[in-house]
Amino acid sequence: MSKAALKAGLVGAGVAAVLSLLGLVPCLGCLAGILGLVWYVGVGILAGYWLQPPRTAGAGAGAGAIAGLITAAVGGVVNMIVGVIQFSIAGGPSAVLSQLPPEMLSQLRDAGVDPGLFASTGGVLGIGAVCCMFGLVLAAILGAIGGAILAAAKPD
Numbered sequence: 001m002s003k004a005a006l007k008a009g010l011v012g013a014g015v016a017a018v019l020s021l022l023g024l025v026p027c028l029g030c031l032a033g034i035l036g037l038v039w040y041v042g043v044g045i046l047a048g049y050w051l052q053p054p055r056t057a058g059a060g061a062g063a064g065a066i067a068g069l070i071t072a073a074v075g076g077v078v079n080m081i082v083g084v085i086q087f088s089i090a091g092g093p094s095a096v097l098s099q100l101p102p103e104m105l106s107q108l109r110d111a112g113v114d115p116g117l118f119a120s121t122g123g124v125l126g127i128g129a130v131c132c133m134f135g136l137v138l139a140a141i142l143g144a145i146g147g148a149i150l151a152a153a154k155p156d
Contacts, residue, residue: 004050005063009070012043016075020082036075040139043067044146048154055151064147065140072139076132083128084121093119 016036023032044064048055051063090096096119097105108115117123 001066002047002051002059002063004052005047005066006070007050008043008047008063008067011046012039012067012071013074015039015043016071017078020075020078023079024082024086037138037142040068040071040142041146043071043139044143044148045150047143048147048150051147051151053156055155057148057152060147060149060151061144062147064143064145064150066143067147068139068141068143069136071143072132072135076128076135080125080128080132083124087121087124 016039019032019036019039023029044060044067047063047067048060051059087096093116097115100115105115
C-alpha cells in the first residue's frame with residue numbers, strides 16, 4: 001500500500017465520517033449521499049496527486065482504489081453505528097413492526113420468514129453490512145477512476 005493511498009484514505013475517512021453524521025440532519029441526507037459519491041472520486045484524485053512523480057494511470061488507479069476502500073470502510077462503520085442508534089431512538093423492534101402493513105407481515109410469515117428479523121438490531125447491522133460491501137466496491141471503482149484521471153493528466 002502506497003503512502004499516498006493511505007494518506008488520502010485517512011483524509012477521506014474523516015470527511016466520510018462527517019458526511020455520515022451530516023446525513024442525520026433532515027433534508028441533508030440525500031445531499032450527504034451524493035456528496036459521498038463525489039468524495040470517492042475526490043479521494044482518488046488526492047491519492048493520485050500525492051503519488052511520487054512520474055505518475056502513471058495504473059499507479060493512480062491503484063492508489064485511488066485503496067484510498068476509496070479506506071474511506072468507504074470508515075464511512076460504512078459510522079453509518080452502521082448511526083443506524084443502530086436511530087433504530088433504538090425510533091423505538092426498536094415494536095415500533096418498526098407496527099409501521100408494516102398487516103398484509104406484508106402475513107406474507108412474510110407465509111413465506112417462512114420471521115418479520116422480527118428485519119426489526120432487530122442484528123437486522124439493522126446486517127442490512128448495514130450489505131450496504132457497506134456495496135459501498136466498498138463503488139468506492140474502489142470511483143476512487144480508481146479519480147486516481148487514474150489525475151495521474152494521466154498530471155504525470156510529472
